[in-house]
Amino acid sequence: MKTENMKKKKTDYNARQRIRCFFVFVGLILLLTGLALLNICVGSTEISTKSIIDILFGLKKVSETQKSIILDIRIPRMLEALLLGGALSVSGFLLQTFFHNPIAGPYVLGISSGAKMFVAFTLIVFLKKFAYVNSITLVMAAFLGSLTVIFFILLVSNRVKNMSSLLVAGIMIGYICSAITDFLTTFAADEDIVNLHGWSQGSFSGSNLDSVCFIAILVGIVFVIVWFLSKPIGALQLGEEYAQTMGVDVRKFKVVIILLSSLLSACVTAFAGPISFVGIAVPYLIKFLLKTVKPILILPAIFLGGGVFCMGCDFVSRVALAPSEINISTVTSIFGAPVVIVMLISRNARRG
Amino acid sequence: MSTEKVCCIKLDNVDVGYGSKAIVQKINIDITKGKITVIIGPNGAGKSTILKSIIRQLKTIKGGIYVQDENEYKKLETIPKNDFAKKVSVMLTNKVSTELMTVKEVIEMGRYPYTGQFGMLKDSDKEIVQQTIRNFELEDLEYMDFNKISDGQKQRVLLARALCQNPEILILDEPTSFLDIKHKISLLQTLRSLAKKRGITIIMTLHEVELAQKISDEVICVKNKSIFKYGKTNEVFSEDTINRLYDINENEIGYDPVFSTVEFSRVTGEPKIMVLSNCGKGIDIYRQLQKEGVPFHAGIVYKNDIDYNLAQKLAVDYIEIAPFEKITDEDVLCAKKKIDKMDKIILLPLTYGDSNAKLKEVVEYAKNKAKKLICVP
Numbered sequence: 001m002k003t004e005n006m007k008k009k010k011t012d013y014n015a016r017q018r019i020r021c022f023f024v025f026v027g028l029i030l031l032l033t034g035l036a037l038l039n040i041c042v043g044s045t046e047i048s049t050k051s052i053i054d055i056l057f058g059l060k061k062v063s064e065t066q067k068s069i070i071l072d073i074r075i076p077r078m079l080e081a082l083l084l085g086g087a088l089s090v091s092g093f094l095l096q097t098f099f100h101n102p103i104a105g106p107y108v109l110g111i112s113s114g115a116k117m118f119v120a121f122t123l124i125v126f127l128k129k130f131a132y133v134n135s136i137t138l139v140m141a142a143f144l145g146s147l148t149v150i151f152f153i154l155l156v157s158n159r160v161k162n163m164s165s166l167l168v169a170g171i172m173i174g175y176i177c178s179a180i181t182d183f184l185t186t187f188a189a190d191e192d193i194v195n196l197h198g199w200s201q202g203s204f205s206g207s208n209l210d211s212v213c214f215i216a217i218l219v220g221i222v223f224v225i226v227w228f229l230s231k232p233i234g235a236l237q238l239g240e241e242y243a244q245t246m247g248v249d250v251r252k253f254k255v256v257i258i259l260l261s262s263l264l265s266a267c268v269t270a271f272a273g274p275i276s277f278v279g280i281a282v283p284y285l286i287k288f289l290l291k292t293v294k295p296i297l298i299l300p301a302i303f304l305g306g307g308v309f310c311m312g313c314d315f316v317s318r319v320a321l322a323p324s325e326i327n328i329s330t331v332t333s334i335f336g337a338p339v340v341i342v343m344l345i346s347r348n349a350r351r352g
Numbered sequence: 353m354s355t356e357k358v359c360c361i362k363l364d365n366v367d368v369g370y371g372s373k374a375i376v377q378k379i380n381i382d383i384t385k386g387k388i389t390v391i392i393g394p395n396g397a398g399k400s401t402i403l404k405s406i407i408r409q410l411k412t413i414k415g416g417i418y419v420q421d422e423n424e425y426k427k428l429e430t431i432p433k434n435d436f437a438k439k440v441s442v443m444l445t446n447k448v449s450t451e452l453m454t455v456k457e458v459i460e461m462g463r464y465p466y467t468g469q470f471g472m473l474k475d476s477d478k479e480i481v482q483q484t485i486r487n488f489e490l491e492d493l494e495y496m497d498f499n500k501i502s503d504g505q506k507q508r509v510l511l512a513r514a515l516c517q518n519p520e521i522l523i524l525d526e527p528t529s530f531l532d533i534k535h536k537i538s539l540l541q542t543l544r545s546l547a548k549k550r551g552i553t554i555i556m557t558l559h560e561v562e563l564a565q566k567i568s569d570e571v572i573c574v575k576n577k578s579i580f581k582y583g584k585t586n587e588v589f590s591e592d593t594i595n596r597l598y599d600i601n602e603n604e605i606g607y608d609p610v611f612s613t614v615e616f617s618r619v620t621g622e623p624k625i626m627v628l629s630n631c632g633k634g635i636d637i638y639r640q641l642q643k644e645g646v647p648f649h650a651g652i653v654y655k656n657d658i659d660y661n662l663a664q665k666l667a668v669d670y671i672e673i674a675p676f677e678k679i680t681d682e683d684v685l686c687a688k689k690k691i692d693k694m695d696k697i698i699l700l701p702l703t704y705g706d707s708n709a710k711l712k713e714v715v716e717y718a719k720n721k722a723k724k725l726i727c728v729p
Contacts, residue, residue: 010494010495013495100449228469231464231469231470231471234471235461237450237451238448238450238453241409241444242442242444242461244407244408244409245437245441247433247436247465249433287452292452293452296470296471
């Protein structure tokens, strides 16, 4: 009788999990497609659905402006939000697993501060010398800034045994970069750095198919590598010490995780600026829905979830106060902060 | 019984510590295969440091650790990570905190060194996991969140996980720390049967000295940056060694290796109470008097009576009789003299035989002449 009960419990649990996974993935894919279409069809300019279909499938001749809006603005922007949202969420998840802390966000190691510092510097220098700044230049500056911080973090992580020390180092580097940025902005002319604040609030605008291709390749490769590391990531969930006794080369693996996570968040910061709360809220929501942390399952789910979240937020930012745009960080904060608060409260309740 | 000792881990002139600072030096130990070896010693002596060096979490400062592989001994550093994980598995004292992992998923982690690229379990792996769950009676907990079960249950699960790794050597760092007595016993018994039935070598640190004495085959004592003593349990657990190891003043408080106990200090002073007892009946009274800080005389005790062991430790004075000898008139006279000096006599139900017949005289005397007599039923 007992074994029968237990067998039933077992099949119950397995069945429930499978159904849950199925619905979560299907739901995410549906939301993804829905939001993608929404982002293409709706915007500050009114374009009829019929025209959109004509543009997408190259049927009838349509006005050049409308074609440009759809193909050169909305679609790249939608794709960028999808890819960068996914990248940011995965980056956050990796750091949370690494630090065994659900509040660790993709920027906890100071990457966005480094990027901002380089962007500030670039804005000042270029605007002084050339009176204008190429968006590609800003992208490269942000990338370079992120990579510099990554370099220092990796140096520190090699010498440091304790994870908290690494966290502190990251926070300190962040503070130093912020201090330098403030220093630069104090002595710069207002007109040079007026865009800095806007940049640091993040935005998906200004994307084109070239940058989307670059992002897709970079994010795609990194994500696949991370997914292939599902096994050691799972081991790390039991803790560093146990992971090491199961055969994981923890030292090397830590460096790889930091590198991959930082590449993802550097990519986001470079193309869209720092976007807050995505890296913390989305992993939490996905864990809540999926009720498992098995890396093979949760990594794709988090990527999709991040894409959905950012596309949704981008839609709100474009449409809510059209024709002007709300900064993306504002929107992600409005939606993301309550999620993080709920997470912290429920964590405390469980602990207490 | 084979007298040949098969060694599975050799520590050859090893110094262990952090950085360049050695915490324990010149360790020369051959750990016997298939036996339970326990490491004991005062706090901070370096027990965990030695374990960490064996499981490769810490580099040795000097010397080499060698592990038996097939018929040869390989230096620790040369063994590939995966092979080492198949040989040695670990259970640590730190609390593991997981998120959304079921008990079964934690146990399945034990198969890590055996699974492929994505960590998918083959049917054989699943069977091993199921068998382990059955052996540890964890079926009820299988699908529960690991974080939500009790500490005792967590330890069982972590031990099950360690066993799924199919090790030859199992290393545990204070596995009984967070457990109540029932679970302590249960865990240690499981370890015993593992060593015996599956021939797994077990190396662990324990704080509970009395449990170490009962469960171990060999003992390593660590103190003052060196191996204080190393050998079979009965050699190490002599009266003196434990007290010296932990710096317990043997006059006041001491570890009794015969009974595996520690008793608190004797109450000194002029005894005004005498306890007349035998066959263990006096033990309760001795302890009560000690707790109340009252010095007492333990009356006439045979050296092979259970009361004797505690009387030796707690009573100010007693009249001892050699085992199975008759009580002499001299002894009776001695006892009567003592009774005269007492204010109170506590009389417990006594067992009489051929050799202690004269005890009745003493009891009669006490009943007639004692200032106050308390009969305990």
